[in-house]
Amino acid sequence: MAEQKKAPILKKEEDFIKNLEGFINPAEDQVALLLDYDGTLAPLTEELSAMPKDNEINIKKLATNEKIFLCIFSGRELADIKNHLKLPNVTYAGNHGLEVEYPSGKKFKIEMPEELLEKHKKLVEELREKVVCSGAWVEDKKISVSYRYKGVNDKLKSKLVETAKGIIQSHGFQLIETPYALEGKPRVNWDKGEGAKMILEKQFDADWAKKLKIIYAGDDTTDEDAMKMLSGIGKTFRVSELPTLKTYANFQIKTPEEVGYLLQWLQSNYEKKKKL
Incomplete structure (x- = not known):
């Protein structure tokens, strides 16, 4: 059974080459490249932001x-x-894979x-009404x-966080704490693992x-x-600057800019194949 643990940090191009070389054979392998957008391909902001140019x-x-x-x-x-990306030949998965095109x-x-959906709506409304201020904001997923x-100063932070915790739990959502955010997840059998599995099954059948x-x-x-669902099947990467991060991922990448090395590694492998 997969367990969360500290993963090797890849932070320069050579790290990706060293750890991933031999994983794919461009002459034979079909690759499924599943990427989150906010905070992975582009900086996480309240509105959708642009990708770094290399990405x-x-x-x-x-x-x-x-x-x-x-x-x-x-x-x-x-x-x-x-509408933000306007890229052809891409499968888009919104709402964590609840809607796919x-x-x-x-x-x-x-x-x-x-x-x-009604519980979720009320939770978002209450959070926005009571704890959005001084740089704190709500990401409605x-x-x-x-x-x-x-971005909240330490003096105000503890009060806002404690209030937000109470609001999330009062609406019956599971509370997950991270150093810079609180996550409220519904107690239902749906997550990005289920979403990724469903997308791959529909595209490549049950033996994907x-x-x-x-x-x-x-x-x-x-x-x-x-990442837990794909443990032992694929190569997974968690993007986070936290030095003590524990993750199901195989590797940690610190920033969206450094995700560019992963994309470049994959692109260069397939570019070489085209030139052969």
């Missing part, structure tokens, strides 16, 4: 490669991430119970929620794990569910 260049190149199935996840709505235009959406307080080399990268506690 943008490599994502565009990877999206055109027929040997790579590229899926970009977001906790935001499908239309938001799709393939490049063919084929879509599917999983409906959450109305009662849960449609079925889960994050209360982010990294035998057909693919899988790479997954994400920065959030919600991504840990996918």
Whole structure:
């Protein structure tokens, strides 16, 4: 059984080459590249932000490669991430994979119970009303929620955090604490692991794990569910600057800029194959 542990930190191009060389054979392997957007490909901000230029260049190149199935996840709505990126040949997974659109235009959406959606709405409203101030903000992930307080001064922080904890728990959501955020997750059998599995099954059938080399990268506690599901199957990367991070991922990357080395490693492997 997979356990969370401290993962090796990859922080320069040579680290990726050393640890990943031999993982894929561009002449034979189909790759499923599953990437979170906010905090992974681009800095996490209240509104969707732009990718670092190198990430943008490599994502565009990877999206055109027929040997790579590229899926970009977001906790935001499908239309938001799709309209922000406007990339063809990409599968978009909004709301943590609850709504998905393939490049063919084929879509599917999983409906959450109305009662849960109403509870979530009330939770977000109360958090915004009572604890959004002084740089703290709420990230509405449609079925889960994050209360982010990294920029709040220490004097005010403890009061806001304690109030937010009480609000999340009072609405019946599971509370997960991280150094700069509180996560509220609904007590339902759905997460990014389920989302990733469903997307891969619909694209590659039930035996997808035998057909693919899988790479997954994400920065959030919600991504840990996918990393746990893919343990022993693919290569997974948690994006975080925390020095004491424990994760299901194989490797830790500190910033979206350094995620660029992962994209460059993959792109250069397939670029070499094209030139042969």
